[in-house]
Amino acid sequence: MARNRTYILYGLALVGFVLLPQLISVKYYIHLSVLALIWVIAAQGQNLIQGYTGYVSIVQAGFMGIGAYSTALMGMHFDLPVWLSIIIAPFVTAFFALLTGYPSLRVKGHYFAIVTLAFNMVIFIVLMNFHQLTHGEAGITGIPKPGGKDALFNWRDRETYYYFVLIIAALMTGLAALIVRSRIGQILVAIRQNEDLVGAVGIAAWKYKLFAFVTSAMFAGLAGAIYAHYQSFINPEIFGIAQSLDAILAVIIGGSGTIAGPIIGAFFVVFLPEYLRFADSFRLILYGLVLVLATIFMPRGIAGIARDLMEKRRGRT
Amino acid sequence: MKLTAMTAALALMAGAAWAEEKTLDIGVSDALTGGGAVYGLPQTNAVKLAAKEINASGGIKVGDDVYMLNVIAYDDKANPTEASNAVRKLIDRDGVKYILGFCCSGATGAVASFIEFEDAVMLVGNAAERSITTREIPNLTRTRPPADYTGAAAGTFVAEKGHKRVAVLGALDVGFYASYVDAFEKELEKAGGEIVSREAFGLKDRDMSPQLTKIRGQEPDAILVVGYVEPAAFIYRQAVELGIDVPRYGFTSGSEEQFTRVATSEQMEGVWDLRPTELTLLSASENGKAYHANYTEEFGIAPSPSSPYSYDQTYALKDAIEAAGTVEDTEAVAAALRDIAVPDEVVMQYLPVDEKMFDQNGQAYTSNGAFQWQSGNWVFVQDLPSDAAAYSAFLSTLDD
Amino acid sequence: MVEVLQQIINGIAIGGVYVLIALGLTTVFGILGIAHFAHGSVSMFGGYLTFFFVTSWGFPLLLAILIALLVGLMLGVLIELLAYRPVRDANHINAFIVALGLTMMVEGINLELFGHEQVVIPTDFSRVFNFGGVTIPELRLYVILAAALLIAAMTVFVERTKTGQAIRAVAENRDAAILMGVNVKTIPLVVFAISTALGVCAGVMVGSLFAIAPGIGEGLVVKGFAVLILGGLGSIPGAVVGGLVLGITEALAAGFISSAYKDVIAFVVMISVLLFRPQGLMGKA
Incomplete structure (x- = not known):
């Protein structure tokens, strides 16, 4: 019964997302919604490692950067069609995630976070300094849209891109749900709850942790690739640690360890600054305060609170 | 309202x-x-x-x-x-x-x-x-x-001063600073000079003594400092502290106050800033x-x-x-x-x-102008030799 | 040879700052198991305060540092009580996210109070000493000496005093320490106070030798954690060795390999240590 109800809720949400562009009269908000949907993909990935496995990774934006630069550079240098380079980008990201995941996962808890943060710094420094490849701070301009001029859809139209990203975000959310419900997902949750116990029953926890880390990186790589073709411009600035912190915030605020959480959280981090403009320079302080208070008082995020409320109501009727 | x-x-x-x-x-x-x-x-x-x-x-x-x-x-x-x-x-x-x-x-x-x-x-x-x-x-x-339009003018100016071996210390991860140095190098080489080293620093670096120590070992005729004011001010100070006493040129566009917060006026004395004339x-x-x-x-x-x-x-x-x-x-x-x-x-x-x-x-x-630090102030010394028409023609040939 | 020596001297000053930051981090981690990410920003707050007292109120430097230390002590205690204590029994991930939030808050407060322009604490040490071609500015020398003094004081405190022994007891075995009558409620407060005081000293050093500006504190705390991983988590000798190794590695890397990638090289050293000696240089296997 409960599962049916959940499916109905997701169905309704999807219908809402499909109708959204028709309800918005100002195209600017469609633009923000596209960005939010891209963040949904990245946050679903972040949730796998942070929410389910219990390891805070601070390199999600760095991996988005690898995805974004690899799709842009493959298009420039190998003349690959856009759809193909978008598909390859997550695998390039996965390669780097494997390389970095192995040493980082040798340390637990907080220190994993610090090591991943160092990786984000390394990625940023390389993107900034490896001019021949990345054009440094000036960035790469003129990254093509998925369809050419005579394509079936007008890709310059933000609505077209919205539906394109919506489909991918929905698919990736579905994929995340599948992973979480599988045996792998159960082991990931067990690792979060008691890693030593998982080891004690003879499961090689490190394989599962590495799987979660690499998969989360692939989500990020895909999000980055889609971002690159949407904005047509990338530079290292947008793939720094501040953006990795946004991914963490999205998961925490939305509800870590839930499938709905990252969706809510992603829209939250994209739209919140828009409504915090009045606060201007206090924005950073408010952001931090929200994060601290949310962790102390609502550690299960908005999705967690919503579920509690629903269950309470059901209990009463 | x-x-x-x-x-x-x-x-x-x-x-x-x-x-x-x-x-x-x-x-x-x-x-x-x-x-x-x-x-x-x-x-x-x-x-x-x-x-x-x-x-x-x-x-x-x-x-x-x-x-x-x-x-x-x-x-x-x-x-x-x-x-x-x-x-x-x-x-x-x-x-x-x-x-x-x-x-x-x-x-x-x-x-x-x-x-x-x-x-x-x-x-x-x-x-x-x-x-x-x-x-x-x-x-x-x-x-x-x-930036490279100005960099070319600066290169000509420094070459005219007779410097042959110039060491560069710059925020080279930032594209336009790097292009300033590239254009500078081209003009310097035309006059038979060369850039003996290109050292980089980041926006948040404040200790450039490792880079300067390396430069000191290369014994250049002059150094060129290219980057944001805040780190650049430290470079001028640390160069003096390391005993580097060759002429210092720069492209930083900082105000007097921004520099004296970091370095004393004596440490700044004689430093050149080669930049668009802008507002002074x-x-x-x-x-x-x-x-x-x-x-x-x-x-x-x-x-x-x-x-x-x-x-x-x-x-x-x-x-x-x-x-x-x-x-x-x-x-x-x-x-x-x-x-x-x-x-x-x-x-x-x-x-x-x-x-x-x-x-x-x-x-x-x-x-473009050459400004020099003279007893506490940036003083406009002369226009740099700039050729807008030639640069404009050059710019038209680029397309990326 | 002169160049190598000069680079080592260059690296020791910044290495000393890393040691002080890392000492604060390592005691907090050893006792409470918290990666206190806001430590760098709090340290810079101390530096900013010192700057403010010296330039706006005309206090002598030492008095300004003393007041900044006291405010730092109180801030450390407040952070422990208000932010970390509520999540102590929750999953460790929560404490880390609280730490990230605190970092944003303290950075924001610094920006609001002291602006985005860089700040340099004025001192009047401008002589430069020259030892056979190796130069060292007076101020740099004092910073190195002060760091050495603080490290020695910290070691004596932990090894010789009663509170220090209690701290070590809690770090080694919390339950046994309770049985022995150590007050585990006040120990975290003491630890936070000491760690913040060390941080404030580091902030003053950075602020007088270099500059304090937005983002500098975050950069330092990352280096501090790198030192911990290098030296061994929770180990005081590890923090000292790790800090000096990192500082000197950076200087040598910038001087002899590549200045653009000096931070990358420092992190590569950290990762290699992680691969071949996960317990750190000085950690127990």
Whole structure:
């Protein structure tokens, strides 16, 4: 019964997302919604490692950067069609995630976070300094849209891109749900709850942790690739640690360890600054305060609170 | 609100009753907070100041209509994503067609990548990355010359001083600083000199003694420091502390106060700054002095040296709209921008190409100057040998 | 040879700052198991305060540092009580996210109070000593000496005093310490106070030798954690060795390999240590 109800809720949400562009009269908000949907993909990935496995990774934006630069550079240098380079980008990201995941996962808890943060710094420094490849701070301009001029859809139209990203975000959310419900997902949750116990029953926890880390990186790589073709411009600035912190915030605020959480959280981090403009320079302080208070008082995020409320109501009727 | 009320009152006084008075919204996307705010905030103020002056002297006249300017400014934090958000918002939500400001290269590059497809005109200010004007985007112009235009002039100047072995220490991860050094090197090599090493530092580095120690070991004739003021000030100090006593040249555009906070005036003595002439009271024209006074009165703080780039944009836009005779047809206004002469009101000293302010790339050129630190002040010593027409022709051959 | 020596001297000054930051981090981690990410920003707050007292109120430097230390002590205690204590029994991930939030808050407060322009604490030490071609500015020498003094004081405190022994007891075995009558409620407060005081000293050193500006604190705390991983988590000798190794590695890397990638090289050293000696250089296997 409960599962049916959940499916109905997701169905309704999807219908809402499909109708959204028709309800918005100002195209600017469609633009923000596209960005939010891209963040949904990245946050679903972040949730796998942070929410389910219990390891805070601070390199999600760095991996988005690898995805974004690899799709842009493959298009420039190998003349690959856009759809193909978008598909390859997550695998390039996965390669780097494997390389970095192995040493980082040798340390637990907080220190994993610090090591991943160092990786984000390394990625940023390389993107900034490896001019021949990345054009440094000036960035790469003129990254093509998925369809050419005579394509079936007008890709310059933000609505077209919205539906394109919506489909991918929905698919990736579905994929995340599948992973979480599988045996792998159960082991990931067990690792979060008691890693030593998982080891004690003879499961090689490190394989599962590495799987979660690499998969989360692939989500990020895909999000980055889609971002690159949407904005047509990338530079290292947008793939720094501040953006990795946004991914963490999205998961925490939305509800870590839930499938709905990252969706809510992603829209939250994209739209919140828009409504915090009045606060201007206090924005950073408010952001931090929200994060601290949310962790102390609502550690299960908005999705967690919503579920509690629903269950309470059901209990009463 | 206050500004609209004031402009309305002023317009009435100007006796423009015969024409139908309308409001033209112009947008500003610039860094109002964060590290870029040092450049972005003064630029935004400068646009507001220019708009106020234009309104006070009767607005922009298009046919029988008179337009009063209303400035809508958004913070792009010098961040590419934020900048595309800000411009999207200006175009999509506020219906703005003319967008000014743009202090910083990353954010500007992001907007430049899509502005061609919008019904809008983009006027770039302080952002110095060359690639912004290499693609000949028809609805984009820029008041600040690219860094390599200045770098070439600086290279000629240093070569004329007889230096053969120059060591570079720069924020080389930033594109336009690297291109300054490349152009500098080309001119230096023409005169038989060479760059003996290229050392880098990051925006947050404050200890450059490892790089300077290496440079000291190479025994150069001169050093060239290229980068933001805050780290650069430390380089000048640490060079003295390490006993490096060769001439020091730089491209930093910092104020006296920014340097003396870090280094003593004795440690700074004799340092050269080779940069666009920009606004310094010592070299300022009458317009420049008036601008300095009005800005200071309006905002209670002195204008930054680079802020007139956006002040001048506003007057260029005014002339272009009046020449095109329309505010609706952005294509016509964009074309007119590339056709106008340098407006009388501008503050920077532009070197027109074919008597036009902007060349076919949409690029304007200012003169470059050599400034030297002499007992506590930057003193304008001489113009640098700059060839705007030749550079303009060179810029047209690039397209990436 | 002169160049190598000069680079080592260059590296020791910044290495000393890393040691002080890392000492604060390592004691907090050893006792409470918290990665106190806001430590760098709090340290910079101390530096800013010192700057403010010296330039705005004309206090002598030492008095300004003393007041900044006291404020720092109180801030440390407040952070422990208000932010970390509520999440102590929750999953460790929560404490880390609280730490990230605190970092944003303290950075924001610094920006609001002291602006975005860089700040340099004025001192009047401008002589430069020259030892056979190796130069060292007076101020740099004092910073190195002060760091050495603080490290020695910290070691004596932990090894010789009663409170220090209690701290070590809690770090080694919390339950046994409770049985022995150590007050585990006040120990975290003491630890936070000491760690913040060390941080404030580091902030003053950075602020006088270099500069304090937005983002500098975050950069330092990352280096501090790198030192911990290098030296061994929770180990005081590890923090000292790790800090000096990192500082000198950076200087040598910038001087002899590549200045653009000096931070990358430092992180590569950290990762290699992680691969071949996960317990750190001085950690127990």
